Amino acid sequence: MGAIIVSGLVSGALYALVAAGLSLIWGSLGVFNFAHGVLLMTGAYAAWWISSPDGLGLGLGIGIVGALAFMVVLGLVVYLLLVRPWIGKANAELAVIMTTIAGSIFLQNLILEIFGGRYKTIDQVVTGTVAIGGTTIQAQNLLVIILAPVLLIAMWLFLTRNRTGLAIRAVAQNQDAAQLFGIGVERIYIATFSVSAVLAGVAGILLGGLFNISPDMGTDPLLRAFVVVVFGGLGSLPGTILGAYAIGMIEAFSSYYIGIYWTPVVLFVVLIGVLVVRPTGLMGRPT
Amino acid sequence: MSMQGSRMQTTGSPPLLEVASVGKSFGALAAVADVSFALRERDILGIAGPNGAGKTTLFNLITGTPFFPDSGRVTFRGTRIDRMAPHRIFRLGLARTFQKEASFANLTVEQNVSLGATYGAGLSGRARERAVDAALERLDLSAMRRQPASSLTVYGTKRLMLASAIVVGPKLLMLDEPASGLTASEVADLQSLILGFRDDGMAILLIEHILPLLFGISERVMVMDFGRKLIEGPPSEVARDQRVIDAYLGGQSEAAHALAG
Numbered sequence: 001m002g003a004i005i006v007s008g009l010v011s012g013a014l015y016a017l018v019a020a021g022l023s024l025i026w027g028s029l030g031v032f033n034f035a036h037g038v039l040l041m042t043g044a045y046a047a048w049w050i051s052s053p054d055g056l057g058l059g060l061g062i063g064i065v066g067a068l069a070f071m072v073v074l075g076l077v078v079y080l081l082l083v084r085p086w087i088g089k090a091n092a093e094l095a096v097i098m099t100t101i102a103g104s105i106f107l108q109n110l111i112l113e114i115f116g117g118r119y120k121t122i123d124q125v126v127t128g129t130v131a132i133g134g135t136t137i138q139a140q141n142l143l144v145i146i147l148a149p150v151l152l153i154a155m156w157l158f159l160t161r162n163r164t165g166l167a168i169r170a171v172a173q174n175q176d177a178a179q180l181f182g183i184g185v186e187r188i189y190i191a192t193f194s195v196s197a198v199l200a201g202v203a204g205i206l207l208g209g210l211f212n213i214s215p216d217m218g219t220d221p222l223l224r225a226f227v228v229v230v231f232g233g234l235g236s237l238p239g240t241i242l243g244a245y246a247i248g249m250i251e252a253f254s255s256y257y258i259g260i261y262w263t264p265v266v267l268f269v270v271l272i273g274v275l276v277v278r279p280t281g282l283m284g285r286p287t
Numbered sequence: 288m289s290m291q292g293s294r295m296q297t298t299g300s301p302p303l304l305e306v307a308s309v310g311k312s313f314g315a316l317a318a319v320a321d322v323s324f325a326l327r328e329r330d331i332l333g334i335a336g337p338n339g340a341g342k343t344t345l346f347n348l349i350t351g352t353p354f355f356p357d358s359g360r361v362t363f364r365g366t367r368i369d370r371m372a373p374h375r376i377f378r379l380g381l382a383r384t385f386q387k388e389a390s391f392a393n394l395t396v397e398q399n400v401s402l403g404a405t406y407g408a409g410l411s412g413r414a415r416e417r418a419v420d421a422a423l424e425r426l427d428l429s430a431m432r433r434q435p436a437s438s439l440t441v442y443g444t445k446r447l448m449l450a451s452a453i454v455v456g457p458k459l460l461m462l463d464e465p466a467s468g469l470t471a472s473e474v475a476d477l478q479s480l481i482l483g484f485r486d487d488g489m490a491i492l493l494i495e496h497i498l499p500l501l502f503g504i505s506e507r508v509m510v511m512d513f514g515r516k517l518i519e520g521p522p523s524e525v526a527r528d529q530r531v532i533d534a535y536l537g538g539q540s541e542a543a544h545a546l547a548g
Contacts, residue, residue, distance in 0.1 A: 166402060180350060181377065
């Protein structure tokens with residue numbers, strides 16, 4: 001039982017990090033970033049390349065800091081190349097789905113070309129195991145369980161206290177009015193993408209410490225994050241976080257009691273059930 | 288430009304805002320066509336016209352939100368603004384309110400005003416606090432400063448938009464139907480607020496369907512119809528003009544006439 005809950009909390013925490021970034025971009029720009037999964041993967045590769053003896057060999061600390069700095073830049077590049085040219089034009093939503101899918105295919109294959117298809121491993125940030133209440137947990141799992149809420153709270157404080165955070169929310173609510181408050185929407189979009197990319201990078205580095213890293217490691221988390229965002233309510237950050245943990249738990253319990261092959265079925269049955277009762281998701285606002 | 292008020296002819300300095308032959312089409316529909324007017328400091332110009340006449344579109348063209356004009360020029364304080372990013376126009380001293388509530392509902396009243404002070408006026412620290420406090424005080428919102436903007440009444444939301452607009456100390460305030468949905472006593476309160484802003488040195492551009500207010504405080508009134516400027520002049524002249532009565536005033540012309548006279 002303890003192990004199931006730990007597994008649910010770890011998945012929930014990772015889904016929350018990935019989905020929060022996705023939700024942030026949906027909330028302010030009204031587009032889905034299908035490159036979010038490869039951002040996660042790229043973050044993991046950046047950390048591996050900087051830290052591993054097979055790469056620059058600078059150690060995990062510099063690897064993490066360097067990877068996150070790289071994510072800020074990558075977020076900017078994704079926004080400028082794949083999103084910005086279509087914002088404000090007709091069918092921007094559809095165009096950006098296509099451009100970000102194209103971008104993610106490109107990046108994924110670029111990574112494959114550069115680093116090859118063999119699995120790599122990042123060192124765990126913390127090693128060993130911890131015994132809590134009769135259950136033995138890998139220390140890295142415990143780190144994920146604790147770090148994700150800390151980061152999400154930090155993000156919430158940023159959005160409610162910081163002037164750039166407030167401006168992000170203002171732009172999300174009413175772009176025209178925000179501009180006429182003197183807010184440069186362009187800069188805010190760039191900030192949004194960078195924050196989102198950093199969250200994806202953190203998820204990638206944590207995931208890379210738990211499993212292997214490979215060019216397609218972002219695909220599954222992205223799919224789950226979409227389910228989470230729809231389940232929790234589009235554009236609602238509390239809903240997204242609640243949805244992430246709910247889905248992590250549902251997966252963990254159904255894998256154990258029903259079987260791993262049935263988990264996606266259970267997941268989508270629950271999703272469909274929620275959408276029938278609440279078409280806007282758990283905490284979504286009607287548009 | 289034969290109908291300009293006397294102030295226009297006696298002063299020699301260039302106008303605060305000059306709109307020259309501005310136009311915007313959506314497909315075959317000319318939403319705004321060849322509209323020109325000028326506004327001096329501390330002027331109040333009222334804009335009237337039936338729904339769909341292009342009044343709000345004209346505002347949108349001046350502020351570059353959400354689109355720029357297809358043709359014509361807009362000059363504000365000697366600077367061309369018809370291709371300028373909207374947030375930079377605001378920083379030049381041109382503030383605007385919207386017809387629909389356009390405060391940020393999830394933010395507090397204070398945060399709303401603070402955003403304008405931060406991004407519009409570039410204030411921070413003590414100076415920002417003082418500016419925000421003064422704007423909240425002016426619009427009688429101090430008691431509600433920690434409430435979410437969504438909790439305000441209709442007039443409260445209008446006052447919040449005004450507070451966010453004046454916090455930067457604009458030279459021109461553009462108001463899009465500020466009185467819609469207000470009670471008679473609220474309209475009277477709004478009227479004295481607007482006149483107070485003018486006395487503080489702001490020019491006012493006012494779109495309003497409540498004609499007693501529009502004709503009561505405007506020094507000049509411009510009437511639009513089908514995207515074009517029909518007439519511009521002192522309220523008394525405009526209210527008597529047969530084209531205006533035909534196009535727009537209809538049953539209200541008696542009232543408008545009486546007020547303007």
